[in-house]
Amino acid sequence: MISVSMCFDSTDPRQIEAANEAVAYALSRDVLVVGGAGNEGDKGGKCYPAASPGALGVGAVKNDGFIWEGSNPGDFVSLAAPGTHIVSASGSGNEYRSGTGTSDATAYVAAAAALLRSKFPDLTAGQIANRLVKTAALPDAEKGLSLPDKRYGYGIIQPLAALKEDIPAGSNYGPLTVPESLKEKSAAPAIGMSDEEQARADRKAIIAWTVIGVGGLAVIGLIVLLIAKRSRRNSNQTGAPGGRAGYPQYAQQPFPPQHNPYQQQVSPHQNPYQHPTPPHSQWPPQQ
Template identity: 50%
Template sequence: MSFTRTLRAVGGVVVAGALLFGAAPTASADQIRDLQWPLKNFEAENVWKESTGKGVTVAVIDAPVNGSHPDLTGNVLPGKSFIDGQQSDKSDGTNDHGTAMAAIIAAHGHGPGNADGVKGLAPDAKILPIAYPESGGGVGLEGPIRYAVDHHAAVINLSISAASLSEAEKEALAYAVKKDVLVVAGSGNDGANELNAIASVPGVVAVGAVDKAGQVWEKSNSGSQLMLTAPGVKIASATASNSEPYRQGTGTSDSTAYVSAAAALLRSKFPDLTAGQIANRLVKTAGLPPSKAGLTLPDPHYGYGFIRPLRALTQDIPAGSKNGPLKTPQADPSTATNGANSAGASSGTGDQASNQKSSGLGTIAIAGIAVGVLVVVGIVVLVVVRQKKNGRNGPPPGGGFGGPGGPPGPGFPQQPANPYQQQPNAPGAFPPPPNQHPGQ
């Protein structure tokens, strides 16, 4: 089994250096907060009046986290490294990914009023760093997941991808769900119509990436199990390096971290809600850009939409069922029943046969069906005769109902030519709740 981190996408999306930060770390710290556009769009100052994530632990299964970064000090627990067996709150500075994810979630900034550097969406949450080999290294994911659950993580952030999972790893994810831990995973950065294996597991919140305008990033993987999207384009965050402490990245890793942070905010404010009910609040308050209004949800590219943490924290939403929108993991897919049948549908062929047998179809009912068939046949014959008289023996030119470019039929709305195409930035892509003002 091979794991690869979802930090980098085609074209060198991670940027650091003078172009973004200036020459000195102090200068970069002064500039970096202005680059954190998600905080502005989320109205973070108003969010933090409702919750800062205090009392919640988020496990970050990733590269080691630089717990001594000035924007993270005090918020990073020792954790464990499944690379060398040591603590995971120290980094050699060669891999920024874990530190970047931790900062998006729980950085607190530094300086007077913590106004400098990066700030996470849940700045009072604690990070449980769990170091995992970048390419798997023969280490299964089951150990890190179970460690996170057994060390009281309320949320697990998985900004890593996998081509496949072992049964032991699937069982570990099911263990997390059973223990009421919210597991969040990125959809992947391949621009494929398939989610990465972790995000595909029932019970996991699968996350795609959107840009500042709320449009889906073109490399964000899509699929029917995608649940939410979140900011993942040009995201400013921290690095594991002391010489260049900040970076800018793009990918579903970053969007996953934002969803984990939003979940931490909710778990702090609503400690009695289950993981499924937390996911329900995120889903019920998610939004779409104006150009996508009317999409049938969940959409393979947007899920239920992009997260809006302030609404999730303040809107009056019934708790709902224990599982919310999350499906229950099954040890044997062939025995799964949760969500497999629509309301009122029979559960199997045996029940269907039994229902038919007990329905008592008598002679009168059979005769009625026969009459109905004869009527339908008569209508078909009449239509064919009229078509022949009018010289229309086939569908309209173009081989379809309306031909190329014609109006879509009922129930089949016109789809965009390229569902990943980014549109120009539009104000209000992350609309504020009533009586709130953008940018405050």
Template identity: 60%
Template structure:
């Protein structure tokens, strides 16, 4: 994310335009993200920043190997601020009288689990987040290299009911979605500007499911209590992670796919995008509308919702997803029940067939006895030597159901969907 320092450390939130168009204050009357932990896998988080203090948990530094996930103290390297910036967009709580100053995140009562990533594979970081209570994992960092262990870690997260949100990238190109955004099960997010249209630097492709604000975003910095302003899809992923935390707080039983379903079903588009066939490779289904996602009557839907099921195209990934013993036992019990029903039906059909054969033999025997081997039997019974019609198709055999159409593919522009979102 490109960033530049802001002169005043007490920058007011009037410059946080994204909170306005996302109707954050209305959303906070419904949910503030309380009780939800969002893991931020990034460059580390400044837990002592005035706008974050108290909302940052003990995490882990996978670079130094300790539990201090603070960024390196280098004011000249803006990349070290990145994790703090993202954390503040998610769970910043401002400061001063009435928290009127500083950065307010979209989910101000969520907790941040800071995880410092040093590059390369992020499998250990994802598994750590899952095992330490995260419900949402925000990843505004990526790698161009596909590690098999990373794919398995993503599947592990989804199997344990943890949503991963990833940024699409900032090159403004098609086919440049890096990992984890490429992996099945990940919610990949692009960026829009103040007018709701796609930001020209937002990477795009079929992996993009949603968009969120990305330009001129005020956030917390490092070191000290500095503030910064920047542009990039990193911010979009952070806002979407925060929106997911709001939903998870209000609807704690929803799966990652069902959370994504609420965001997709309430997404909005600018007037210039009217008539697009959704999902669009740049907008996905549109831009998040947290208040609508929290308040509209939306059926939970299927487990994976609009997300691609982990393991798609890679059976080994599904095998390594880390499904619990309870889940395995449940699946085995269902399989046993299906097998039992099959054998019961087979037994009933077999008895019916045997009964018909016995009845036929008895009738033929009586006819031969009564007519001393001559003459035809009663109407409807075959005579000796007459060929019996082949048995009808097993009435218990279920026809194969045609594959259902994916309800998320090629949808028209939502009737509610105009930018900015309506309250």
């Protein structure tokens, strides 16, 4: 689990690409990245790495459950968590501080995800996010919102419900946006698969395609042999040299072209490692 409290709002394509690649790499290793949405409110833009495909963007709510005014809105916000007047270690000496911001909210979501990972070690990063999303809630006054909302995402995390409720595991990536580099299985190790398992799967694929190639060559050789035998048989029956004795020789007439039943159109084999883009689906929370 990675919790990123740092946030940068950049228009530099190189910085954005670097953040996106880092999140994609983490997700390919089955690591969930949780990032703060930013603290500029409506004046803020997309905050990275929270806005990177594959990350879980987090907004901040006040003690009454309503969104904190400084929390950046956007389509990259997936969840919300408490983010005002949060007491934590100050980092200098033995002092404590009271802080406000989406960074504090991010720490709550990362902690809840770590608890889920401890209880459900077989779930992928996306399936952990799925449990958080499916059990998220909204304040009563906001329950008519269309989800995901640009401020709340799918709602405020409910860690106890996420730990206890019976929720189907769902797909590997859950509600996370799949990075482009991970949409093809060959672009990165399969999620949840170790390097050794990936190497074993690659060896099996090589063996399978080798067998298919050898089988294809054998079929082609058989077709060529049958065609040659058919040609010799037709030649012998017309009285050509080597034909049957006692048969009169006739002037040979040109034969019309015949359809060769042994010539087949062989379609290329489908790549078993090429999969379609996992469909993006809504993940409304269960109340």
